[in-house]
Amino acid sequence: MNAVERSIVADQSLAPEGHLKIDWVKAHMPVLNRIREQFEKEQPFRGLKVAISLHLEAKTAYLAKVVQAGGAEVTITGSNPLSTQDDVCAALAEDGITVFAKYNPDPQEYKELMIKTLETKPDLIIDDGGDLVTILHSERRDLLEGVRGGAEETTTGILRLKALDKEGRLEFPMVAVNDAFCKYLFDNRYGTGQSVFDGINRTTNLVVAGKTVVVVGYGWCGKGVAMRAKGLGAQVVVTEIDAIKAVEAYMDGFTVLPMSEAAKIGDYFVTVTGNRDVIRGEHFEVMKDGAILSNAGHFDVEVNKPELAAQSSSVRTVRRNIEEYQLKDGRKIYLLAEGRLVNLAAGDGHPAEIMDMTFALQALSLKYVNDRYGAIGKTVVNVPYELDEQVARYKLESLGISIDRLSDEQKAYLQSWQEH
Numbered sequence: 001m002n003a004v005e006r007s008i009v010a011d012q013s014l015a016p017e018g019h020l021k022i023d024w025v026k027a028h029m030p031v032l033n034r035i036r037e038q039f040e041k042e043q044p045f046r047g048l049k050v051a052i053s054l055h056l057e058a059k060t061a062y063l064a065k066v067v068q069a070g071g072a073e074v075t076i077t078g079s080n081p082l083s084t085q086d087d088v089c090a091a092l093a094e095d096g097i098t099v100f101a102k103y104n105p106d107p108q109e110y111k112e113l114m115i116k117t118l119e120t121k122p123d124l125i126i127d128d129g130g131d132l133v134t135i136l137h138s139e140r141r142d143l144l145e146g147v148r149g150g151a152e153e154t155t156t157g158i159l160r161l162k163a164l165d166k167e168g169r170l171e172f173p174m175v176a177v178n179d180a181f182c183k184y185l186f187d188n189r190y191g192t193g194q195s196v197f198d199g200i201n202r203t204t205n206l207v208v209a210g211k212t213v214v215v216v217g218y219g220w221c222g223k224g225v226a227m228r229a230k231g232l233g234a235q236v237v238v239t240e241i242d243a244i245k246a247v248e249a250y251m252d253g254f255t256v257l258p259m260s261e262a263a264k265i266g267d268y269f270v271t272v273t274g275n276r277d278v279i280r281g282e283h284f285e286v287m288k289d290g291a292i293l294s295n296a297g298h299f300d301v302e303v304n305k306p307e308l309a310a311q312s313s314s315v316r317t318v319r320r321n322i323e324e325y326q327l328k329d330g331r332k333i334y335l336l337a338e339g340r341l342v343n344l345a346a347g348d349g350h351p352a353e354i355m356d357m358t359f360a361l362q363a364l365s366l367k368y369v370n371d372r373y374g375a376i377g378k379t380v381v382n383v384p385y386e387l388d389e390q391v392a393r394y395k396l397e398s399l400g401i402s403i404d405r406l407s408d409e410q411k412a413y414l415q416s417w418q419e420h
């Protein structure tokens with residue numbers, strides 16, 4: 001059976017559109033292109049099976065092809081029901097990658113597609129949000145054997161991995177890609193900042209200038225969202241639970257309020273905490289008529305949807321990816337993309353040049369964990385600084401930017417306690 005026959009996709013006839021999308025991002029991912037050339041020569045994954053769960057759009061598809069170019073047999077599934085693009089899935093299957101993914105499957109089918117991916121018995125995994133690892137460590141422990149290790153993409157996944165690790169139950173090493181400089185400084189901040197407004201703007205077709213945008217959580221993603229909201233001319237309000245982040249937001253020029261106050265004045269709300277119920281019943285009660293809610297955190301738990309539904313007399317879809325909740329007192333609250341990551345469920349995710357660095361780290365981390373198979377403990381490991389720096393250097397070279405180097409005297413000076 002070939003990959004098209006093995007795959008479960010929505011519509012194989014969509015492949016031509018998917019190929020165009022992949023070609024477009026490939027032309028804007030010079031760092032990953034260099035790694036692909038390296039992998040083609042070195043074949044680091046020859047004879048190995050790699051299972052990937054990532055938001056299945058064009059940039060991810062190109063990463064899968066780079067891993068395949070390194071000799072791996074690749075199987076891929078989505079990491080959110082609404083972020084999978086069916087044309088990209090069809091194109092990947094034609095390129096020899098087994099795909100178990102479709103846009104908007106029901107929850108049971110979504111899970112089954114993920115399990116099918118693991119039933120290929122992978123040697124290595126790439127996870128986003130920790131779902132593959134969680135399934136392997138709970139209901140499908142029978143598939144654990146043979147997994148050498150893997151790499152995790154995002155903040156939420158790393159929190160879950162660290163919780164597993166703390167209990168001493170992680171069964172293979174996982175590289176925390178999110179915690180590398182070339183990931184969170186650019187992907188979480190500039191990627192999320194830009195793509196969240198891409199998603200909101202294309203979905204609502206409404207103006208941001210002059211409105212009040214409430215950013216919930218001032219972590220790496222929240223900083224990017226707040227920065228771009230300000231650039232679009234919004235009044236920006238930040239809510240936080242961390243005193244240091246709250247001072248940082250204040251010093252960056254934003255108004256800091258508790259959600260009980262921010263809820264009353266926001267026109268747009270963007271949650272980016274990785275936490276649950278950060279906007280909930282008591283907040284819906286005081287919101288303005290017409291408030292627009294969206295989430296950019298990994299799971300759709302940040303806006304409490306059951307409480308919103310319970311306070312509503314009706315819900316209807318008023319535009320693609322916009323649900324109108326009519327509250328019992330007559331006010332309307334709009335929720336974008338069912339509270340799933342608005343930049344991916346209602347957009348194409350981060351820009352290609354940003355994911356170039358993130359996915360370069362993914363590819364190098366996967367090679368790193370495989371090269372050291374048996375030599376690193378079953379724990380969460382950081383991306384080595386050398387790999388992080390290599391990605392930054394490749395990026396600078398692709399931009400035609402050169403930087404200075406330390407002279408021997410400078411190196412000696414920086415390492416000395418006697419010189420001053």
Ligand SMILES: NC(=O)c1ccc[n+]([C@@H]2O[C@H](COP(=O)([O-])OP(=O)(O)OC[C@H]3O[C@@H](n4cnc5c(N)ncnc54)[C@H](O)[C@@H]3O)[C@@H](O)[C@H]2O)c1
Nearest residue numbers: 154155156217219220221240241242273274275296297298
């Ligand atoms: N949409 C995307 O493309 C994308 C990209 C990267 C990360 N993420 C996800 O976004 C989420 C945030 O990631 P991050 O890297 O910014 O994490 P982070 O840890 O840097 O920041 C999260 C912030 O939220 C704050 N917070 C927690 N609970 C809160 C609450 N109840 N009210 C207000 N603030 C609260 C924390 O204090 C922290 O400052 C994660 O779920 C991550 O997986 C999404």
